Amino acid sequence: MSARDEIFASIRRSLGVKGNEAIRRQIVQDRLERAPKGVIPTRGQVSGEERIALFRTMAEASLATVTEVGSPAEVPQSVALYLRNHNLPATVRMGDDPRLKTMPWSETTLEISHGPSQGGDLNAVSHAFGGVAETGTLAMISGPENPSTLNFLPDNHIIVVSAKDIASDYESVWNRVRFAFGKGSMPRTVNWITGPSRSGDIEQTLLLGAHGPRRLHVIVVQE
Amino acid sequence: MTVHTTSPQFKQNAARALHDPQLQKALNNVKQGFIDKRQAAADKLPEFEALRDSARDIKNHTLEHLDLYLEAYEEKVKASGGHVHFARNADEAREIILNICRDAGAKTVTKGKSMISEEIGINHYLEANGIRPVETDLGEYIIQLRNELPSHIIAPAVHLNATQVEQDFRRVHTHLDAKRDLSEPVQLLTEARAVLRERFLAADVGITGANFLVAETGTSIIVTNEGNGDLTQILPKTHIVLASIEKLVPTLEDASQLLRVLARSATGQEMSVYTTFSTGPRRSGDADGPENYHVVMIDNGRSSMLGTSFEEMLRCIRCGACMNHCPVYHAVGGHAYGWVYPGPMGAVLTPSLIGVDKAGHLPNASTFCGRCESVCPVRIPLPKLMRHWREREFERHLTPASVRSGLRLWGFFAKRPALYRFATRAAMATLGFAGRQRGRFSWLPLAKGWTKHRDFPAPEGETFQARWQRERNRRAA
């Protein structure tokens, strides 16, 4: 008997089942299909400006910084301003996300390069798939145009998110993921990011920038 | 496999810990930090208690249908291009991991924090086979340098202070300027970041654990604050996920319910910084990510816990809240427990995994104060399960002879009320008389454990039942 078969046999022996019971199979299939939501905190169940405000409050509580701009066209200037204000070099690494690509980067003096990070990049800009107001969390999705390395290797990470993509709760984001990728399918990586990297492992003292970005800046784009 | 454990020496371990002033100071950090933060996070979320119920129910439902969710999960991982391996025990798991590493031509392996990897002792095994494992969670990195086990499941180096870490860094990072300043914790962090960045970029294989596995999508989930787990899994060509079989949950929604209680219970954060959902290897056209994705599903005793009273322990999501709130853990720290899992969850789980003959002290070393159960996000009745272990020990005559004979004697009297009243009346009269001068005893035969540290208050002398009978007779007369 293979290890696999033996483990299944042992589980079934302990549970007192055979594994072919139609009722159990039905219960499991139903749950996988329906994906019931459970308890959703009311905190996030607000809309419009209120939801953006909650997102901002929660993101800031996780030690991210947040700015809002009126349109995608204002993003490059906002990035440049952020870097200048923090005395950071005017270089930016980004993927090929079409939402970022169509922004007027040439109106700034930023030096832009494209592609995944090899570990030497100081600043990165990414576009989020969505945000979650409940905890100020950003949902990032990997793909040809969105390298995951940009979320973790640079020292300073700037995430652009559309105001309309900021949802109340995680479950709303999963609905959008299912719509985009099909039920039961996922992109290789979904990263939820809530604040900049940190560690408390030395004497329980909170220190930022453990392995990932030391700073997380969020630009919310109204449209 | 031979398990290296000092659990049988729990008492000696504890005595050493109690007399270690540095450790005692470090344990204060646990007492002060985690408890208030968890409470604040719980208070901020009105649905927190309802979420705990929901988390418990999800885990129970999954365990009852574990075989079917495991099948569904396996199918989804395969469909996304990943591989699923099954290991009945630690030996098999280590063999599978070694083979994957060899196939990848691995020289260096980076690792995210994973308790199951501690459980199967993978680091020493890889090293013995010429592969260098590098722990990347800061706390795990530190204890790896010291060749220690974690003393806490979410804060592995909580028993150490910054000076000790500095000494370790100076001892190991010999390529750096010996005169560098490491007096501040942030300098230690910066140094570890730089050293480990090199390791991340050079690693051939990355090994992570899994906080949850999602049957619906074949996804593994890890939760970190540092981002080390992500660099571990997206940079090397091969990503190996180690997971025990009880990590499964049905859907992304179910995982989200559990994530809502995990960080709040663990560190008091609303959400950990990085929650990562990984499904299979990189897709065609992807700019980065691992080319190979392996999941090693490890049983190592879990399947036989199902259907027993210890099944409830399989709900555990490894948040550490039980130990953060445990007076015994606060007193002796994690290493006293002698193996991978300390605190109340360890006191229940360890006997299941390495045998109650070895870990028999652990479920006994509890005051049953119940604080662990009161904060457990999946409502595991930890004291009740510790009591179940005590019952098994009693049945198997593993309970110490002195305790058994004491219990037998006491039980003999307690079952015979007349004799009990007669004997206790005489005993208390004697004790009361002997203690009338000082009101307490600083030494008593048979109670040395007690009187070593505190006085034993003298009884009033007459028992309640004797006086009650006397007064009732008088009232009636």
Add this chain to the structure above:
Amino acid sequence: MSALPSSRRGKPRVGLFVTCLVDLMRPSVGFAAVKLLEDAGCIVEAPVQTCCGQPAYNSGDRGTTRDLAMRMIETFQGFDYVVAPSGSCAGMIRKHYPELFEEDPNWRAKANALADKTFELTSFLVDVLGVTQVDATYHGAVTYHDSCSGLRELGVKPQPRMLLSSVRGLTLVEMNDSDVCCGFGGTFAVKYSDISASIVEAKARNVEATHAPTLLAGDLGCLMNMAGKLSRDGKPVKVRHVAEVLANMTHEPAIGLAKDAALKQNQS
């Protein structure tokens, strides 16, 4: 709050489960409980009894525990209520007796019936009888330790505080971590005495930090542990069961004090 069942004389008949520690070590707590219950309009009886079986239960000896539980169930079956001056012993009956007879529907029903009518003293006074104040005087500051079983198994926390707030001359000074274990844990205090000592050490420091001259709690085991520690350390804190203060029966010396020592303390 449940309505009182009317007994023959219209007063609830309460069986006092005095608990072994109170029976043997500090009977005055039992008499204080009797007074509080009688003042609240109950008819109190203390049937011949031994122990609820908790020491055996927590040592893994389920057989002996069951034997003793059956005896308890029979002893107390005729009462309207069963009240104990201990959260730990009341908790044993309320929470654990039903678990003991899971496979025995007959005894399970009896265990449930006993569990439903069993209460910790202060919780019975406040939650069942609706008592809001007591007629007592105690001069000075007291601090209160929440014993674990009462607190977490029975929700005893506001009740003793509410009653204490009605005691003339008494002020309650809360200590840090009043809801953290004192390290007693029954046989734990003897089996793992070093660890127990470290835990009660922390408790003693929290008690001292309040500067209250009196420490109260609702469980004699915890009280003996804390009193023993404080006296070993030479700390002049008077330790009493909360019932003694609520019943205005503080004539006995505090726990661990000799009669003449108590006299001296009261004079100073």
